[in-house]
Amino acid sequence: MYSEITRELHQDYLLSSARLALFFTWDWLAKHPDEEFDFVIRKRVDIWRKTKFNPEHIDKVADDSVYPEWVDIVGQMKAFYESAKKKNDFQAFENSCMDVLAPVMLERIDRDLVYIHDRVDIAKYQCGSLRYNLSQEKENPQRIGFHIANACYPASIFDDANYLPACFIVLMKQCETRFGVTEIGTGTWLNSYPRWLELFPAEWTDNMGPCLEDVQGHYGFWGQFITSGKTFNHKLAGKFRRTGTLPFLPRRSWCTIKAMRAHLAGKI
Numbered sequence: 674m675y676s677e678i679t680r681e682l683h684q685d686y687l688l689s690s691a692r693l694a695l696f697f698t699w700d701w702l703a704k705h706p707d708e709e710f711d712f713v714i715r716k717r718v719d720i721w722r723k724t725k726f727n728p729e730h731i732d733k734v735a736d737d738s739v740y741p742e743w744v745d746i747v748g749q750m751k752a753f754y755e756s757a758k759k760k761n762d763f764q765a766f767e768n769s770c771m772d773v774l775a776p777v778m779l780e781r782i783d784r785d786l787v788y789i790h791d792r793v794d795i796a797k798y799q800c801g802s803l804r805y806n807l808s809q810e811k812e813n814p815q816r817i818g819f820h821i822a823n824a825c826y827p828a829s830i831f832d833d834a835n836y837l838p839a840c841f842i843v844l845m846k847q848c849e850t851r852f853g854v855t856e857i858g859t860g861t862w863l864n865s866y867p868r869w870l871e872l873f874p875a876e877w878t879d880n881m882g883p884c885l886e887d888v889q890g891h892y893g894f895w896g897q898f899i900t901s902g903k904t905f906n907h908k909l910a911g912k913f914r915r916t917g918t919l920p921f922l923p924r925r926s927w928c929t930i931k932a933m934r935a936h937l938a939g940k941i
Contacts, residue, residue: 677827678789680782682904687723687778687785688771689905693898693913694718695767699754700917701888710751719890725780746773789903795824801840802830805848805857816856816927817848821863829901831868838872838937845930858927860885862897865921874936876928884922893923 698713714720721727726740750770757766788794798804802824810816823830830837848854863869864881888894897920898906898913909920 678786678903680786682902683782683785683789684779686899686903686905687782688775689907689910690723690895690898691720691774691778692767692771693910694720695770696763696914697888699763699766702754710754711747714747714750715890717888717890719892719895720774721890723781724774724777726777727781742777746777749773789826792824792826795822798822798824799847800844802837803840803844805844809852809854810858813856813858813927815854816858817852817854819844819857819859821859821861823901823903825901827902834940838940841872841933841937845934849930855931856927856929857933858925860923860925861893862919862921862923864924864926872937872940873926874928874932876932877926880926880928882925884924886922888919894919897921 697718698710701713701717702708702710721743724743726743750773753766753769757763757769795802798820802822803819804822805817805819810818821830825832825836845857848857858880860882865884870878885893892899898910900906912920
């Protein structure tokens, strides 16, 4: 039974996401000692966009350097890290960071609940849960890139077997009509997810790129920790903490519209 997000669940999502990002930061720096703490916090995790400093919806990624209070918080967290590292005390690092992060994250809960209710995150999605770019790829002008969201919230995009095929049929038609392209492609953690891969023809698998291990702070990496109900995915987070590896690493792939349309013909 699906239900709308509550204040308590969204608070858990925000704070649990931050704690997981701090775990990643600690682990990543242990494995990459030449990398700077500030760089990891700013570029490899998505803490900033879950704070009050982000003026947009939670998906927004922006330049955080124009917010002095945030710059001060990053400085405090860096000091916590350097102190805890000497004692090999991750828990002290996490707790100290959360003391300064929690207040600036909780301030955005009411705003987020309005955004979620109004479905702001899918406002620009032209094809249900799919959105295509408004220009072709520079390196491959015959190809349009696309993005994935969940317009079925609080249900899953995978619940109805006909749903995503229908979205793709609309997307391909619009892309052909508007841009004259013959291919579609995307890079996402879903390209490591079996249920997603069932949607695509053999071309998609044949053209699949390697796993992207240079972790970045966008949803191509971190979206896997959001459930269809927009809550925190504690199960996957637990796996991440046990293994130190993201459960699903993003990969890039593409296929022709012709092959995709033929593949979906038997699915809808």
